Amino acid sequence: MDEFALIRRFFDRPIDDASIRLGIGDDAALINPEPGRELLCAVDTIVAGTHYPQDLPPFDVGYRSVAINLSDIAAMGGRPRWMTLALTIPDADTGWLSLFAEGLFTAATQAHISLIGGDTTRGETTVISIQLMGDVDPHKVMRRSGASPGDGIYVTGTPGDAAAGLSFLKSGSDQSDESEYLIGRFVRPTARVDFAESVAANASAAIDLSDGLYADLQKLLQASDAGANLDLNLLPLSAEILAKFDYDDAVNFALGGGDDYELCFAASRSDDAEIHSLAKQNHVRITCIGKVVSGDGITCRRDGEIFEYTDPGYRHF
Numbered sequence: 001m002d003e004f005a006l007i008r009r010f011f012d013r014p015i016d017d018a019s020i021r022l023g024i025g026d027d028a029a030l031i032n033p034e035p036g037r038e039l040l041c042a043v044d045t046i047v048a049g050t051h052y053p054q055d056l057p058p059f060d061v062g063y064r065s066v067a068i069n070l071s072d073i074a075a076m077g078g079r080p081r082w083m084t085l086a087l088t089i090p091d092a093d094t095g096w097l098s099l100f101a102e103g104l105f106t107a108a109t110q111a112h113i114s115l116i117g118g119d120t121t122r123g124e125t126t127v128i129s130i131q132l133m134g135d136v137d138p139h140k141v142m143r144r145s146g147a148s149p150g151d152g153i154y155v156t157g158t159p160g161d162a163a164a165g166l167s168f169l170k171s172g173s174d175q176s177d178e179s180e181y182l183i184g185r186f187v188r189p190t191a192r193v194d195f196a197e198s199v200a201a202n203a204s205a206a207i208d209l210s211d212g213l214y215a216d217l218q219k220l221l222q223a224s225d226a227g228a229n230l231d232l233n234l235l236p237l238s239a240e241i242l243a244k245f246d247y248d249d250a251v252n253f254a255l256g257g258g259d260d261y262e263l264c265f266a267a268s269r270s271d272d273a274e275i276h277s278l279a280k281q282n283h284v285r286i287t288c289i290g291k292v293v294s295g296d297g298i299t300c301r302r303d304g305e306i307f308e309y310t311d312p313g314y315r316h317f
């Protein structure tokens with residue numbers, strides 16, 4: 001099958017979005033963003049065998065490659081709208097491509113985004129690069145900078161689950177409901193797009209969790225020129241991770257595991273009630289795990305005692 005037949009068969013689907021004047025088929029896509037909103041652009045690349053196991057079912061590869069991009073736009077307070085796909089594959093395996101495309105369009109449909117172009121190349125390893133564009137109200141952009149001493153540090157969901165799930169995917173040894181759940185958090189992360197957009201007016205700074213809570217919070221703090229005190233006893237750990245791992249390992253997954261695509265943000269403590277009510281409206285679990293302080297670095301406490309955290313090195317880049 002030639003490249004054009006492949007694109008037509010698997011990726012060129014009807015688009016119902018008035019903002020797209022030209023999608024797949026020309027030299028470039030032509031989009032018409034809403035007046036008054038600004039454009040957000042982000043790109044993420046995943047390599048088979050490096051960022052996900054080679055034998056991950058193709059539907060899951062397609063779904064996940066879209067899902068992991070959404071949180072970057074969410075973390076800026078924007079709405080994901082349009083994406084392009086640069087796909088490198090070793091061969092035109094139509095079985096793989098058809099399931100990959102099903103997964104990709106399932107995630108895209110759920111997120112109300114359209115595939116408007118891309119590039120298809122042959123290479124030794126499967127490499128999936130998705131560029132996601134979104135739009136944002138310029139007055140409600142969240143950035144990594146802006147957190148100030150006294151702000152609370154909030155996190156959505158239960159970080160650590162995805163990395164714990166990946167450990168089961170790699171070992172393939174556990175068949176329980178809990179490990180299924182944790183694997184699901186790796187394969188089908190849920191970016192907090194609606195909640196992030198609604199909390200943007202309250203948040204002083206935000207970041208999405210792709211490298212792990214500790215490392216990503218560190219980036220937010222550096223950009224904000226501040227430090228943080230974290231109370232590890234407040235870390236939201238899922239029932240599933242606690243059923244499968246001892247407490248210390250669960251804490252390590254939560255701080256050091258990546259791939260959660262949850263939202264971490266800082267906000268004035270005086271907005272706490274409003275933030276919790278926004279979370280409730282959006283069916284998102286939210287936890288305040290500490291506060292921003294002056295200085296730099298993250299000081300963790302567990303049972304009131306200083307806890308020296310060392311990075312377990314789960315990250316694959």
Ligand code: ADP
Nearest residue numbers: 007011024025026027085087116117118119120
């Ligand atoms: P060009 O030679 O101008 O780069 P291509 O021949 O690579 O264009 O692609 C033809 C059309 O198909 C373009 O509109 C491009 O955006 C689109 N396209 C190519 N690969 C993909 C893909 N994997 N997914 C979606 N659209 C694609």
Ligand code: MG
Nearest residue numbers: 025026027028
């Ligand atoms: Mg061309």
